[in-house]
Amino acid sequence: MAVKNPEGINTPVEAEKPHTEPQNSSQPISEVGTESEAKAFIYFKESSTILSKVNKSSGACGLGQSLPCSKLSNVCPNWQTDYECQDEWFTNYMLNRYGSWDNAKAFHLKKGWW
Numbered sequence: 001m002a003v004k005n006p007e008g009i010n011t012p013v014e015a016e017k018p019h020t021e022p023q024n025s026s027q028p029i030s031e032v033g034t035e036s037e038a039k040a041f042i043y044f045k046e047s048s049t050i051l052s053k054v055n056k057s058s059g060a061c062g063l064g065q066s067l068p069c070s071k072l073s074n075v076c077p078n079w080q081t082d083y084e085c086q087d088e089w090f091t092n093y094m095l096n097r098y099g100s101w102d103n104a105k106a107f108h109l110k111k112g113w114w
Contacts, residue, residue: 052080
């Protein structure tokens with residue numbers, strides 16, 4: 001295909017390529033994201049990103065809902081207000097259990113918890 005440029009000369013134009021999903025992705029495109037997006041997804045699903053969130057039925061607490069809460073509170077005595085400590089604790093938990101935030105999110109999407 002060609003279009004005329006301002007000088008009236010036909011110039012070839014490459015056709016737009018259709019949008020396709022990544023070829024080597026086993027997840028739908030809506031579930032593929034960055035590690036920070038996966039972490040934000042989990043924190044939002046677990047606690048609505050409220051640092052001091054406590055689950056009334058289980059007693060789980062914090063951004064990622066530590067169960068029991070004492071696992072988090074023993075390491076982060078000010079867990080209700082200390083984002084950095086909570087984030088470090090939950091990141092270490094995630095790395096030991098899942099290896100990446102993306103893996104933790106995939107597990108959460110499959111099971112409904114992490």
